[in-house]
Amino acid sequence: MPHTMQMVILFCPPPSSASLNLSKLQPSWHPFRSPLPRHIIPSTPTFRPPKLGIPNQSSSSAPFALTVGPTITPNSVRKLKQLVALKMLPEAMDLFLDMKIQGIKVGVVLESMLIDLLMKSERPDDAFRVFDEMPQRNIVTWTSMISGCVRNGFGKTGIYLFVQMLESGVLSNDFAVNAAIQACTDVAALRCGEQLHSLILRSGFTEDCWSSISLIDFYSRCGLVDRAELVFAGITDLDVVSFTSLISAYCRNNLFDSAMTLFDEMVRRGIEPNEHTITSILAACQPRLGEQLHGYMLKTLIVSSVHSATALLDFYWRNHEVEPAKLVFHQMEAKNVITWSLMISCCVRNGELHDAMRIFNGMVSAGIRPNEFTFSSILGACRPSQELSKLGSQLHSLSIKNKIALDIRVANALLAMYARCGKVQELEKLFLEIKEPDAVSWTSVISGNFQNGYDDRSIEWLCHMHGDGYMPNEYGLSSTISSCANLASLNHGRQFHCLALKLGCDINVCTGNALINLYGKCGCINDSELAFDCMHTHDIMSWNSLIYGYANNGHGREALEAVDKMLETPCSIPDESTFLGILVACSHVGYVDQAVRYFKLMSDTFNIIPSASHYACMVDIMGRAGRLEEALDIINQMPFKPDVATWKTLLGSCMMQRNLELGKLAAAKIFELTSLDSASYVLLSNLHALHGEWDDAKIVRNKMEENDIQKEAGRSWIQINNEVHSFVSRDESHPESATIYQRLEEIFNIIKSEKCLCETNIGVNEFVISV
Template identity: 30%
Template sequence: MKPFLASLLESSLHSFPKLSSTHCHAIKHGYITDVYISNRVLDSYVKSDFLGHAHNLFDEMPHRDTVSWNTMISGYTSSGKLNNAWCLFTGMRRSGSDADGYSFSRLLKGVASAKRFDLGEQVHSLVIKGGYESNVYVGSALVDMYAKCERVEDAFEAFREISEANSVSWNALIGGFVQVRDVETAFWLFGCMEMMMMDDGTFAPLLTLLDDPLLCNLLKEVHGKVLMLGLEKEITICNAMVRSYADCGSVSDAKRVFDGLGGSKDLITWNSMLAGFSKLEQKDSAFELFIEMLRTRNEIDVYTYTSIISTCCGEEHQVFGRSLHCLVIKKGLKQVTSVSNALISMYIQFPTCAMNDALSLFESLEAKDLVSWNSVLTGLSQKGPSEDAVKFFTYLRSLNTEVDDYAFSAVLRSCSDLATLQLGQQVHALAIKSSFESNEFVASSLILMYSKCGVIQNARKCFEKISSTHSTVVWNAMILGYAQHGSGQVSLSLFSQMCNQNVKLDHVTFTAVLTACSHSGLVQEGLKLLRLMEPVYKIQPRMEHYAAAVDLLGRAGLVKEAKELIESMPLSPDPMVLKTFLGVCRACGEIEMATQVANHLLEMEPDDHFTYVSLSHMYSDAKKWEEKASVKKVMKERGVKKVPGWSWIEIRNEVCAFNAEDRSHPLCEEIYLMVEDLTQEMKWFETDNEFDEQASLLDVNHS
């Protein structure tokens, strides 16, 4: 009869009606009193995740053995219910049942998942008391527990106690050092491990550490071992390798691994490749891959949509981005918070008029999370007017909604743009109160705020408090702060310290340093850095680096050299580079060259007012009135209007904004009267200076 019940239980898995029927059958025929049969029914309930019914049966069992207790403990730990498992383990010991290796290993698994180091230590003491520390299964569970609790030294000691370590033990130990990002120790252990023991559990965690261009050669060595062991078709390894190659900047190698999987790719493979294209700004490749996913009817999840939506970040991608929005609505994902958040961020990065679309989407989203609020706050901070971002931050706090480091960072950047020192100091105080002052993003925003408000000493104090964390964004902010203050040598000194202290450099670092060189006239130093970026620092120059270098040469009056640099660029110059060069030509009085650049810019961006205004001012400076009139005429014909500039002033903790000919302020009459008085005073001052100068010349001539 027992084999018949066993077959019934196997066929009843995951079907409660069948399972309960089999349970009733066992009760009816009196088999439920048999511990073996009860344990089989109990195990079936647990495997089917019917823990409530399993616990009822467990309580009704007249006889329990170690297997009964272990089955329940295993069920609760697998379901993430450590407290229930711990109560059962305590009850097991009180009932006189002896815990065995399986009991300890299953309980330690739950402790590791919950990262309850305090409970783990108690279990470890019981393991030693029971003499199980050399047991490979218990030992591996101890290593895994300490590793996941980030106690890697304790994990290493537990590993040494195992009599014969297996691949599970090695993988758990290596995984611990991977978790704390100790690259050197993780790969030292990898080198000590026998190749026959290596599997996907070994390689997949290690590959997550290889996310820097400087580690690309090491990644290729690991790839070689994967090929030697014949694991190149293991999907978890390949997925991790696609992501690592992309993180190292080698998208061609990532695509080679991706293509090598053929038809065995899973959704993670496709998403990893899509994320790689997106991260490396190969937008066209990302779009093509997404369309291929749609055509081949591959499964597409929320991560797929958020990845491809985040790729649409420029004016040229508006049509594709809005099409994706339509697809999201069609698929019924509009109220999925993460997808809507990605759409909000996408619209924010479109031209200013799309900010209304972002706000509309935000208001229609039912389940807003912190990312939703932060996305809008960041958008208002970036697109302005900046005082709206400050008001939104105040509104956010009034709702008792959690305010995190991103919110503080965004509002501090708005304070920087407004140059409102008093308001920035108040936000700084609030950040200290909320324990966010030491956060790298908040600290970098504080540095920029104080720098733009002219208080470089306070910026340096903020930097000194956090510089030891080796945060790239903080160092970049401080370098840029000194650059804005014309202290190029200090910026270069900080750059040298970054290199000496192994602080990770990125493209923003070089933008900041080149800007510092530009503002301080350090031409040779800046050009040398640009030349060494790719061969020495493994960072490929971007358009912003070339724009900074053009500005560097232009400020030194080296127009010809700036032109030669643009012509030698590996990529066609974008509007940012050309606008910088146009400014250089205007400053140096190179009207003919400026006209050529302007014509090229007008072809690229016919609706942008910058080029028209720059040309108009340049013709005014040269007293070429006909040419200026011609520019004005073209602007009018094309409907291009100059975007008015804004000015802000902080009065009694309130930010007031003004633009040209603005009369919206309630005190505008008094303001304009004051402006007229100040203008008249400046004219008198200028007249007095001219009179004094002429009098001095007469005195000299008379002498």
Template identity: 30%
Template sequence: MKTQLLIRRTYSSTITHSANAKITHLSRTGHVHEARRLFESYKYKSVSSWNSMVAGYFANRMIRDAQLLFDEMPERNIISWNGLVTGYLKNGEIEEARKVFDEMPEKNVVSWTAMVKGYVQNGKVDVAETLFWKMPEKNEVSWTVMLHGFIKDGRIDDARKLFDMMPVKDNIAKTSMVLGLCREGRVDEAREIFDEMSDRNVITWTTMLTGYRQNNRVDDARKLFDEMPEKTEVSWTSMLVGYTLNGRIEDAEEIFEAMPMKSVLSCNDMIVGFGKKGEIAKARKVFDSMKERDDATWRVMIQMYERNGFELEALHLFALMQKQGVRPTFSTLISVLSACASLASLHHGRQIHTQLVRCQFVDDVFVASVLMTMYIKCGELVKSKLIFDRFPSKDIIMWNAIISGYASHGLGEEAVKVFCEMPLSNSTKPNEVTFVATLTACSYAGMVEEGIKIFESMEPVFGVRPITAHYACMVDMFGRAGRFDEAMKLIENMTVEPDAAVWGSLLGACKTHSQLDLAEFAAKKVIEIEPENSGTYVLLSNIYASQGRWGDAAELRKVMKTRMVRKSPGCSWIEFGKKVHAFTRGGISSHPEQESIEKILEELDGLMGEAGYNPDYSNALHDIDEEEKADNLRYHSERLAVAYGLLKLPEGEPIRVIKNLRVCRDCHAAIKIISKVKKREIILRDTNRFHHFRNGECSCKDYW
């Protein structure tokens, strides 16, 4: 009889356990109503069944149903009460949880620990601490929960005191203490605890390793890394990140190559590391080798191209990204937009603008500023102004963008007008960048007196102390106007030491006005400050060439070779067929349409000659004959880009060209004539400004 009763009880217990497990499974997988039907089907319901169903409601965020079911329970045990407290806590209802906790007929260590943990997770560490010290008994979990609370709250000294008081410290508590100390920079103290641990696991090792890395003690991290009995992907990646963040790319590469398995995260980090070092080819090799890529992979590779001056590659990669159906992130779109601005790629820029509108990003002030800059650099100043006018509340970046836009297009009066409106709108005060943009606008437009007034008002009226950039603008302004005595007087009275930008501004003006002795003096000053600046050597060489000082020009080239200074090759871009086409000086021999471009150049030679064009050889660096000099000028990159535009773009459409250097005087004169004889609008953006050529005239009025 006793045996049969035992069998029945065992069978009943097994059935109940199985039913509860099924209820729990159905609830956790979202089938809470099926779980309730199963629960209702039981003739005899145990307390465990009721507890499982209450937990199921909480798991599906059906808090009211959970409470109602709890209230219906014919009997409850401490597990029932703890389940109700935990359910409220998991759903963020900490006040309700506390009410239940206070109503509990009895509490055990689980009840107290759950409530303390709830307060810790909700950032109420002070309340958790008060409750913790009231606990009648504490176990290892209780102590560790409170320890986590102090560490999370940044109360590392309190955490250390609690840690020292703990009667038993398990591996979790010790690892947490190591983590907390490392976060506060107390790495040596963390290492002492680490060294005392007899039961270190891979998590503990990695925590200590990461602590060293986060505190820039990468060599200590490496020693620990080499000692690790077991390494995980996290350990390898942490070491890799340590090296890349400290600029030690060779060491990072060594770790990367030795990794048994390269994760997407580690590959992304290696791409960033190579990008910071400027090793673009190696970064792309890592990118191409990846079997899987995430959003960050595409983003970091595109950003790396854009930030290192490989804007064309950034656009090509973005196109590939779209083909593969990868949705671009916000930061990716901004990087591509910046690349479009650099390349004056209006087609791609408009595409990105459309995507930003679709994603509802255009109401963001930062996005508006980037869009404005893109349209300005593409020569669409009107479009940029429309974006500017649409925003009732403009930040300083937007104001600076529109003033810079007017400056780059030579519209000095418009720039000064906006500058004057600025303090009247939302009390926005001009900053250092504002004055650089406004003074540049005055310089490009020959508005010397206005520029002087603005410069003199900087500190007394607006509280902005002039820096070297502002002095460089003023020197450029005086120099362009041929007022060299005032330029030199300003340099002599500067409150800061003149830098390369100041002397460079003087040098450019001297070259324009043939002030050759002063130009040589300014050039030598720039070379002293920036011996690696190739542009200065080129200008000085031009000065020597213009005076027939071929020996000095040759000697200067020797100096450049000795110092390994390389001249930046002239390059121009033009957009056609949804692609950006690049041309370098003399570089059409490998172009697929070389013959057609040559025919356009020959046609232009004839038309320009008839229109009175005379080549300007002032930029010729070598002692060569006239015919060779003329041929040399003919193949300047901007001339090739314009020829390609004439070949490809339909009549009536503006030809937009961008150049990475300042346009030379001969090309400027030639393009003026081309705009007249071909009856085309040509928009050229060089490193200084925009030139709008129409009917034989330029918007700069030859004041550039």
């Protein structure tokens, strides 16, 4: 069908006006006869429109800054054509300007070639100036301008130019239409793209396979895969390009099964896949097929190209197969920044941190400049160890040098790195330098303070976030609620619970678990149960938090009932933390036999090897029950060397049961492991005091002084009128400390008069160390 039909489109106002209206292009019709969504793109482009007028040659104003150039000769046009063909742009522009000054006609063909070269050289300003001054324009000129706009990221201006081309009377062809479709694709201009589809059908451009392929790409990027399928079905001569376009469309929209089905159909028809087909299908296939495709690529040498090798590397990265990824990486003859970054990310995710660093150093040595993805990947390798922590600061300096430190992705990766390495000051300083922090940035500074023990700062940061008009996400809220739990700040915790209710994330697993933990630690076990019941789904952390809440509040029976319910729930398998909570519950209520049963159950039934914490808990259970010899037997039967915490637990039990001999044994074992544990000295000294061995108690205290060991004072918090007060024993920093200690003395006198002070406390008060 001859391409003579010309669609009439309503005049499109310049992009600086309010809207780009193509409504006269049969707005109620579209190729698939189904209702269309009302989607008209904003018409204000990111680039100025052309003047679209024939210049006044007598005007004294010139379109360019003019300089004296080469002498004009009758062969200048031929020379200009040669310069353009050789892509010698500076020389070509100098000659072109001189020819324009002297009024020599360049010709529409040559000017179109020059525009195309300028656009490809990323000089759209100059291309528009040449276009503005052209006395005539043909279809090649307009197509070069539209394609150039798409290439330089000005898709909206490309659509506007296509409309103006039609209004100027220039008949469209398949190249111009394809360029216009690409412009619509770049800006997701669905309504305009549908009208272009109408133009293609009416003008007979469907005979051109490239128009159909452009439409498939357009509809797939707009999320309308069903329309892409209809376009594909209308292609009469299917080839590898058309199959690849629809396979890519499926993969782009996560329809991987459809992509594989179409790939199988292509192979069944005897159509051999090309490089683009293989790289597209690698995003959809299962590991076994991916390995087969790898073999096919090696056989056909497709893997030798950077593009295909990078796609193969991405496939192995997604499937967590590091060794094959390394093999592909090291066999690549050429590597780009994406290749290096993928390999670094692959190593980091697999925990091979030093390999990631070696690859990063190799990248820098090869002269490849790291981009945002590279930095966000390699920063994940930085850990609290001295070597890797120092590396984080160096990477921060390098990102500043590359002027991408404040790119939000890099900045967030830096925040996460400082949080992991415990550098809270650097974390907060960097956060304050970010001009527009996002939810991830706020969450990093909130959770970073929480993870490093700065619970009060975590709460303050979330309040700042909310005050600045940002809404926290579930992770930021859960960190702050956990900080409230650590501080036993019930009032603040309830306020954040209300915020979670308002945001609708109280039933989220992450936030719900934090709420269960909060109320459990604050002694509100009923609220903890309610938070648990409000959650739609529970993970192992949910059950563990509930069990610990029961255990720490002396509800041993309820804790064991919760364990039974958990075991009846599908996919809820207890872990080490679950059994530790069970043992804590048994310890607090004296369930010795149940503790022994669960201790055996964890290894016999669930194949969980008891840790030092589990053994220490069993020692505590036996010690509280007065069965110290059995506690010592448990220690002696441990499959590994007992640590300080285990022996200290036994020492504490000896103090409780007033068993001096066994207490001295436990203390001796502790001092063999460390001579700096102040609490052990205190316990041993008090144990001697309880038995009236004052000289031995004094010897223990003297050893503490000789070793310069200071008992770290216990810190307490109390919340009064929404203000948290923190203090230690004998603290005089409070402005009303004199009144406080006077009242405290009155309380002690009342206790003494009522004879409530037990012998144990007298010994501690007399001989030492204020805790």
